[in-house]
Structures are given as structure tokens and as C-alpha cells.
Amino acid sequence: MLAVLHVAALLGYALTGALVALPLLRLPGGTVRMPWVLAVATGAVGLHFVALVSYAWRAGALPLSGMAPALSSLAFLVGLLALLVLWLTREGAIALVASPLVTVVLAAALGAGFEPAVGQVASRGPWFVLHVATSLLGLALIAVAFAAAALYLLQHRELKERRFGAIFRVFPPLEQLDRLNYLALALGFPILTLGVVLGAGSMGLSAGLRAIGPAHLAAGFGAWLILGAIAALRLMGRLRGRRAAVSSITGFALIAASYAVLVLVQHGFRAFS
Amino acid sequence: MSQGGAGLTLIGLNHRTAPVEVRERLYWPLAEVPGVLQRLRGGSGASAVLLSTCNRTEFYLSQGSAEVLDLISRQASARLGQPLDAYSYVARGREAAEHLFRVAAGMDSLVLGESQIQGQVREAWEAAQAYSDAVLNRLFQSALRAGGRVRAETALGSGAASVPSASVELAHKIFGELSGRKALVLGSGEMAELAMGLLASEGVRTVMVAHRDLARAAHVAEQFGARAVTFGEAWPLFAEVDIVLSSTAAPHAIVTPQHIAEPVARRQGRPLCILDIAVPRDVDPAVGRLENVFLYDIDDLQGVVAATIGVRRRELPAAERIVQEELAYFWEWYAGRGAVDIIRRLRDQMEAVRVAELERSLRRLSHLSPEDRERIEQLTKALMNKFLHAPTLSLRAAAGNGSDRELAEAVRRLFALPEPPGPSEKESSQS
Secondary structure, eight states, X not given: OHHHHHHHHHHHHHHHHXXXXXXXXXXXXXXXXXXXXXXHHHHHHHHHHHHHHHHHHHHTSOTTSSHHHHHHHHXXXXXXXXXXXXXXXXXXXXXXXXXXXXXXXXXXXXHHOOOOXXXXXXXXXXXXXXXXXXXXXXXXXXXXXXHHHHHHHHHHHHHHTTOOXXXXXXXXXXXXXXXXXXXXXXXXXXHHHHHHHHHHHHHHHHHOGGGSOHHIIIIIIHHHHHHHHHHHHHHTTSOOHHHHHHHHHHHHHHHHHHHHHHHIIIIIHHHHO | OOTTSSSSEEEEEETTTSOHHXXXXXXXXXXXXHHXXXXXXXXXXXXXXXXXXXXXXXXXXXXXXXXXXHHHHHHHHHHHTSOSTTTOEEEEHHHHHXXXXXXXXXXXXXXXXXXXXXXXXXXXXXHTGGGOOXXXXXXXXXXXXXXXXXXXXXXXXXXXXXXXXXXXXXXXXHHSOOTTOEEEEEEOOHHHHHHHHHHHHTTOXXXXXXXXXXXXXXXXXXXXXXEEEOHHHHGGGGGTOSEEEEEOOOSSOOXXXXXXXXXXXXXXXXXXXXXXXXXXXXXXXXXXXXXXXXXXXXXXXXXXXXXXXXXXXXXXXXXXXXXXXXXXXXXXXXXXXXXXXXXXXXXXXXXXXXXXXXXXXXXXXXXXXXXXXXXXXXXXXXXXXXXXXXXXXXXXXXXXXXOHHHHHXXXXXXXXXXXXXXXXXXXXXXX
């Protein structure tokens, strides 16, 4: 049942992206029909929520611990934020990036398999729960900043090169994408920072600060520092437009890569030992 | 309701059948429309709606008899000073309705998908309220609904279809909301003024107008509530404004990277949209390579228009489907009106027979209880409804395909129904 709900949500996310991508194919009648896009996206997020609730029901814990539940929660948050952007701006283009992103993360979660880790989260204490929850929310916001930046670069290229095709028509204005990128980064970085602090605190309480290994320091702290510099320049008004978009994409890539390294260090190496 | 009869009729001319010098002479401003329709009603008693725009003049009549068409033709020919026939067209029945649906959807416009026509159709109908009737009201309501659906459900009305509106669309794609944005105008010119007027209607504020001739600059600046400056004073403004509109008569590029690179560098990444609509171009193409500068010339603006028209053409099949759907709804109602009268008379006659026969029978069956009498009455009603069901459906179907007149006559003879009321009697009974 859990897998079925997740697969249904995944199909919903994919369909949302497909509905928005249709006009890019230049087919007759290929108009972005926002009511449909909104209905399908809302349905997908709703199904995903039900899936997470049913996981929590079965596991007796929040879907935060373990690879599959954490990835599923991350995908849900990105989906939810993208849906919020859809509702507020009535611009479907965000789904072109968010939809594949969510679909891939959710597919990875399904691939990892949902084996409820009963009592695992509770046993790690409330600090750990807060650490994972804030980290995932921060990551989701940075993913939205990434989506806006990617759309910005594509629209920027079309406008610079004077191409007035489907991307020009379907994508939102540059300034709107820049504002979305700014907002998502301005919110995402502090929340992610809170997640990092809570993580360090949680680890310090349970195993002592010395347990934070060099991999955490090198990958996690390094990526956080670079993203922090980007966010600071953005907030100070020193970075905007195309450069801000490129920086956001770099920041997201670094954060994603650092998480991948940390997950590998924490789970992958251990699994092979 | 036969399609070939004097039912719903359209007579008119448009941009495809008449040149502009003919169209302009047969154009009636909205304020004059009630007077025209009043004269038409006075002369023929016809109910009509007159749609008159710069691209078409069309009379829609609920009963387009030969006399009414002749009257319109004579009056229009007199106004034109030559026979109307060479430029006009007449459509009847479903064809007339379909034409209006396509007009309201912008599918028959000179610029495919233009949205102004929807408002013009609405205004024409509203101006003719006193001279319209139930058929025309329903026709125009349905046409406006079809037009609204085409705009909402397809991209037929999307994008910019003229050079000035392409300027606005480009600015929109960079800045989104244009309200409060600042613009600088270099030079003057009809196209620049048109584009600036459109940008101003979006809330863009013209702050400066630069021209070699300061007096000329002051004249243009006055129109937009801006200040006049010389070109030399204009270059630093490239650091402040969001949109630059250039249309000078200079024989070579006057805006070069040397002039504006330094002010643009001070913009801290804010985009600058430069619309160069002069020929020869005012802005050196190298300016477009500066970071965050978006430079468009007249060819680019025409490219936006061409892309829009291409998109709109691709939307035509979807728009056509909507028009046919709405037309089918309207036609079902319109055609069904012809069957209503004969069905009503048939039912009245059958009901009279039923009631008379029931009363006669019940008088002989006085021993029956009230419940049994009620049961018998219900039985007669049920039988009558069953007997009339198939003929009713057949009459409605015949009305839908235009063969109702013959069938109605057959029913009238078979059931010995009274003759239908004459036109004058019918008019007074309807009113």
C-alpha cells in the first residue's frame, strides 16, 4: 500500500511536468492549462502526504530516519513548495524543473525500499528529529532556488539570443524568477543552518562533538560555507540576475554532492565493511 | 425551422470583401447604431443587431426576409454611393450563426485572435437591446460565450500581434510587472510614440526624452509628463532607467558601448531593456553583448509578432472545436423553437380528449372509490404520455435537421390540429 501510494504520487508529479512541457513540443492545442496543472499537482502532493502519514502510522515514527523515508519527505517538501509557487504565481514553468527533481528523488526512495524503522527516530531524541526536519526543509527551499535559477538561465538565454519560441512564451519573466530565487535562498539558507547546528548539537549530546568526523567537516561544512557566501552576497544586493542564478545552481550542486558524500560515508561504507 | 427560409440572417461586408474606403463609409459609430436600427424597424419591423467596426459592418436579423435585406441594401448603397452587392455577403441560418461565433472568437479578424472584437460584439449587442429579440439575444450570448471559451481554453489570443504590443511583451518578459518602471525615450517617431503610449498604459513612467533638438524633445516629453534632455545628458540615465526606447532619424548608430558601458556597469546586475525601433538602427549591436542588457531592433519585434501569429494559427483547430460545440448548443435551442408550437398544440388536443373521455367514463363508474378514480386518472395520463413520447422526439429531431415543416404539417393533418396563428397574431401573442 505504501509503495502504491508513492508510485501514484510519483506518476502525479510526472504528469504535472508533462502537462507544462506539452506547449514546448509545439503541438496544436498545446497550451498550459493551469487549472489542470494545479489539480494534478495538488493531487500528487495530497497522495504523497497520505503516503507519508501511512508510513508514520505503520512505523510509529515520523518519516525522517532511514534513506527511503527521508528522501520521500524531501521530495514531498520540494513538491509542496513548488505547488505553493504554482498557486501563487499561476506560472507552470516551475514544474519543468521541480517535477523531474521530485520524480527522481521519489524514485530513489522507492528504490531504497520502505522498511519502517520502528522507534528509531524516537530513540534518537527530539533534537535529531528537529535536525532532520529543518535540514530537509532547508534543502527543499534551496532546491526551489535551484529550479528558479535554472529557469532564469534558460529564459535569459532566449531573451539574449532573441529567440521567441515556446520557452519565451511559457517561462515566467526574468525578474519574477530572480525574486523567487532570492526568497527561496534567503529562507532556505538560515533553515539549513539551523539544521546543521541542531545536527551538531544532537551528535554532541549523544556521542560527543569528537564524533563529527572529517568527512562531515570537509563536505558538509565546506558546502554550507560556500552556500552561505552566496546567500550573504545575495542578501547584500551584490549578486543578482544571471550571476546569482549560476551561483545558486553551484550552491545547490555542492549541497547535493555533500549530502551524497555524507550519506555514503555514514551508510555506504559501513554497508560494505 | 428550415435553413432556407426567412429565419436568422446576416448581411454585411468585411475586410476580406471590401477595401478600406468602402468600409469606412459604411462604418457607424456605436452612438449612431440605435438610430440605424430604429429606422430599419420603422421601415420593415425587423429585429436586428448591427455590428460595425473598422473591419466589418454586419446586420444580424432574426427574420431576414427579402424585403428587409432589400431595404438594408438600398440604404447602404445610398450611403456608399454605389451598389453594395459587389462587396456584401449574405448568410442564413446555421451559417449566419457560425459566422458570428467565429467573429466573436477573433477567428475572422484581420489580426487573427485579436481580443478587441469580443468587446465590440458585446457593445453592438448592448446598443441594440431595444431592437433585438429573443433569438438575437440568445445568438449573441452564445457567440460571446464561445469567444470567451476560445480565449480561456486556447492560446488564440495570446502573445503580441503588433510591433508596439511586441515591445510591451518583451518588457514584460524581462520585468514582469511594469508598473513603476522608468523609461527613457531617444528621439521621436510615430512607432515610438505608439509603443510608449502602450508602455505608459502598463504603468511605465517616461522620465526623460532625449533629442538633438531640445524643443522637439520638449514637445514629445510633454505628452508623457517627462523632462527633455540632450543626448549628451541622456547617457548617465542608462544607469537608472529600466527601458530605453529609441527612434531617431540618425543615419548611423548613436548608442554605442563607449557611451553606455560605464552607466550599465553601475546597474549592479539590474536588467536593461533597449527597444531600438529606428531604421537605420540607433543602437550598435555590440551594446546587446553587455551583461544584463537586452537589445531588440525592429526585426526582433516583428519576429515576436510572427511567432505569435504562428502560435495562434496552430490553435485554430482547438478554437474551431469550441465554436462548433457552442454552435451545436445554440442550434439545438434555435431549431427546437420551431417544434415547440406543434408539440404544444398536439399535447393540448390530446389532453382535451383525455379529460373529456375520462369524465364520461367516470360518470358511468360512480361506484368506484376516490382512490380507484385517482388510479384510473393516472393510468390515462401515463398512456397519453407514452403515446406522445415518440412523436415528440421525432418532431424535435426534425426541427434539428431542418425537416420539421413537412412533419409538422403531417402531424397537423393526422390529428386534425387547428391552423397555426398568422405572423401578426403570433407577434402579439409573444409580446
